[in-house]
Amino acid sequence: MSPEGEWQAPEGSWASSAARRRNMQAIRSRDTRPEILIRRLVHAAGLRYRVAARPLPDLRRTADMVFRPAKVAVFIDGCYWHGCPEHYVPPKTNSGYWSDKVTRNVKRDRETDQILKETGWLVLRFWEHEPSDSCAHKIVLTVLERRGHRLARGN
Template sequence: MKGNKRRDTSFELAVRCELHRRGFRYRVDFAPLATVRSRADIVFRGARVAVYLDGCFWHGCPVHATSPKSNASYWLPKLERNRERDSQINGALRAEGWMVLRFWEHEPPGDIAQRIADEVRARRLGEQTIATDAPSREPHLG
């Protein structure tokens, strides 16, 4: 387990490079909410978008997940807890108005970056529309 990187995997770097190339700036390995014990891989605070780049083994990809051969009595429950925790985190963030995007490590980084960019732009446009409709509202500082 020590050999598994928490952040800056080649997959994460490829997605972040694509986003940066498209002009997006973001937080890396950042907790979207202080009340939720989770650090998203990429966070757009102003647009309230949290991106998780999940490994196929660790998060149970329906296409590529494999069952551990040795010490299965330890690994199978651990991997199931990972999936349950992912679901709980999704619910907690969505309840607070966040958009949660999850991608598998086997998806092409360019496609992922495009989907993220589309969602962030849409949420930013939505915020601008709200601010225009309510001139008495304080400006958003985020």
């Protein structure tokens, strides 16, 4: 706060205004609508999983859904924050900062994929705009297959 009682962005802050700061703070990092829909469908199919968990204890990254025995990590990526090739639109204000942030997020995503793959995990990534039922179907089939279940043809 300034001496006059007005909000001021700290030096080097990403928030260009108090309203922008409130808006950015309101964005969820977990339990988004697409995540909840997919989780409900997967749960209804009888699978259990960890939510917002680290697949590897020493890896400071969390997956949206973790199936530990099957070694499957599921990420439901937001179109803006993860640079969706279909829906990402560069911001009009402070574009350098936000574009760099999204680029770092994408780089970290690829690094996470590689680390998990090297340790025997299978990574499933979905965009938030993909149909929840098809995402859930793929998750269920993949986890059951990794658990060694025989799947009937046509599933």
